[in-house]
Amino acid sequence: MNNTLLNRRFATIGRHSPLFYEEPLHLVSGEGVWLTDVEGRKYLDAYNNVPHVGHAHPRVVEAMRAQAGTLNVHTRYLNDRVVDYAEDLLSRFEPGLDRVLFSNSGSEANDLAFRMAHQHTGARGILVTDHSYHGHTSFLTEITTGLKTHEPLGDHVRTFHVPDLDEAANRDRSEQEILTAALAEVEACLADLVRSGHGVSAVIVETIFSTEGLPRVPEGYVTGIAQLVRQAGGLVIADEVQAGLGRIGSHFWGYQKHGIVPDFVTMGKPLGNGHPLAGVVTTAELLEEFGARNEYFNTFAGTPVSSAVGHEVLKIVDDEALVESSERLGALIRPRMAELVEARPQLGVPRGSGLFFGFSVFSDADQLHPDAQTTRQLVEAIKARGVLLSKIGPTGSVLKIRPPLALREEHLPLLLGTIEEAVDEVLG
Ligand SMILES: Cc1ncc(COP(=O)(O)O)c(C=O)c1O
Structure with a gap:
């Protein structure tokens, strides 16, 4: 991480302007659903809804x-x-x-x-x-x-x-x-x-x-x-x-x-x-x-x-028929996500619609106690594998997946596979 830049940021826009992740990301470019950091590492963006049609759409x-x-x-x-x-x-x-x-x-x-x-x-x-x-x-x-x-x-x-x-x-x-x-x-x-x-x-x-x-x-x-x-x-x-x-x-x-x-x-x-x-x-x-x-x-x-x-x-x-694509990809993702959560009793059923979806994380199999800490760990573990997403909800225990609508079917194996690997790592 570039501490000099971080300190310059603190010294100018202050310490309270929120930054994502335990170690903030230093991004330099974006294209479609991809973001690249200062070291040249590429991330699949499954978080940002502002670049709706994709980052830097020509x-x-x-x-x-x-x-x-x-x-x-x-x-x-x-x-x-x-x-x-x-x-x-x-x-x-x-x-x-x-x-x-x-x-x-x-x-x-x-x-x-x-x-x-x-x-x-x-x-x-x-x-x-x-x-x-x-x-x-x-x-x-x-x-x-x-x-x-x-x-x-x-x-x-x-x-x-x-x-x-x-x-x-x-x-x-x-x-x-x-x-x-x-x-x-x-x-x-x-x-x-x-x-x-x-x-x-x-x-x-x-x-x-x-x-x-x-x-x-x-x-x-x-x-x-x-x-x-x-x-x-x-x-x-x-x-x-x-x-x-x-x-x-x-x-x-x-x-x-x-x-x-x-x-x-x-x-x-x-x-x-x-x-x-x-x-x-x-x-x-x-x-x-x-x-x-x-x-x-x-x-x-x-x-x-x-x-x-x-x-x-x-x-x-x-x-680019992005509304139709959002519906179609959402429909493809849901059953795969349902399979993932079904095998793990502390994960709630998939929620959301189109390309805005997620699932709740609990500390117990009865799903009575939302688990913000594990959700945070999941977000970090997913980032470490090169996919960006976040969390929402009153207790911050719903995984929040909301990619640009430029997402394509070819990106799904990486998105879903990464979430599954991180779930295995964090939940054991
Ligand atoms: C649902 C909703 N409404 C309004 C706003 C405010 O929009 P802006 O940040 O562009 O002022 C936000 C921003 O996060 C939002 O999520």
């Missing part, structure tokens, strides 16, 4: 270069690139979701969606799950439940737990019982928001529940939440920062799998394949209301360069 690089060499200005001028991209992006939503506001990050997108919801409903009350992350602005910090923050939850925030059909505690309960109890909890939160005078502004759900650890939720759960919130006068925000753009395989957007049409869809990470591009999609009515009341302007959001990049990413997703 078409993305060329789109960026060509537009940067022609014109880049903010969006207060007419420019074809920006409108071409907005049209293509919006064509991937249900007819009512037909307006987009660009931003630079997922945080900005969520912040803006809440601001619009607040102005529309006149209420401040927010519902959020009890282990989630939606961004880092001051406003979003007050609704953060899944990451350490010094600030407490806002008075206007109520949290609810996302049920997991595969959890040991739910083994003896029917899916219907679990659903009824989970929706009753949401109802109680809504009633409390009303009683306390905050009213109901919005609920936000990350549609694959990634920070929550990819729980398998009962059929009708998200639809039920949306119905209850709307009955209480609130709006529904689907956070697609992680689940969107075909990550889940079966659908282009995660909310579509749950059968809802949200009032706001917020997007980020994969949209620009690493270029800072994000946004909020909503209805013409909500945009009109907000636009008439506020001059929303965002200097770097949706510039011609960002739009050229975002548009190229969408075209690559189509041309």
Whole structure:
């Protein structure tokens, strides 16, 4: 490891800026699903969702270069690139979701969606799950439940737990019982928001529940939440920062799998394949209301360069059939992963969807005690063998596998074989 660089980093961006792994990786280049470190060692990237179509995709690089060499200005001028991209992006939503506001990050997108919801409903009350992350602005910090923050939850925030059909505690309960109890909890939160005078502004759900650890939720759960919130006068925000753009395989957007049409869809990470591009999609009515009341302007959001990049990413997703590939590879991986965990009682059943999946690690065969330490060891042992992935969930005990959608079937033996070898080594 390069200690000089590490110390220079500490001396500039500080000690608290997170670094992965016991020994941080010093990366110098990336191509497709491969990352190369300073010593020339190649790693299969099974973690990064931002380089959605692959690291340094030549078409993305060329789109960026060509537009940067022609014109880049903010969006207060007419420019074809920006409108071409907005049209293509919006064509991937249900007819009512037909307006987009660009931003630079997922945080900005969520912040803006809440601001619009607040102005529309006149209420401040927010519902959020009890282990989630939606961004880092001051406003979003007050609704953060899944990451350490010094600030407490806002008075206007109520949290609810996302049920997991595969959890040991739910083994003896029917899916219907679990659903009824989970929706009753949401109802109680809504009633409390009303009683306390905050009213109901919005609920936000990350549609694959990634920070929550990819729980398998009962059929009708998200639809039920949306119905209850709307009955209480609130709006529904689907956070697609992680689940969107075909990550889940079966659908282009995660909310579509749950059968809802949200009032706001917020997007980020994969949209620009690493270029800072994000946004909020909503209805013409909500945009009109907000636009008439506020001059929303965002200097770097949706510039011609960002739009050229975002548009190229969408075209690559189509041309390389990446959504279909995510579904197909997810379907190939699942049974192999099921075999792997079946032979080891302290590993939970495979969870997730498309190319975002994993399994829980426990210290006991009854799967009652999540084992974060063993999960950490697995992540390190997998890295030592040249594959990068991570962990998630409330206790950090779910292995998190989320490669660029550029992953191909030919990479599966390395990915799955490495996980299996590391499991053998760590679990014995
Ligand atoms: C689900 C989700 N929403 C929002 C955000 C915030 O996005 P950004 O880091 O681009 O501000 C993140 C970032 O990790 C996220 O995972």
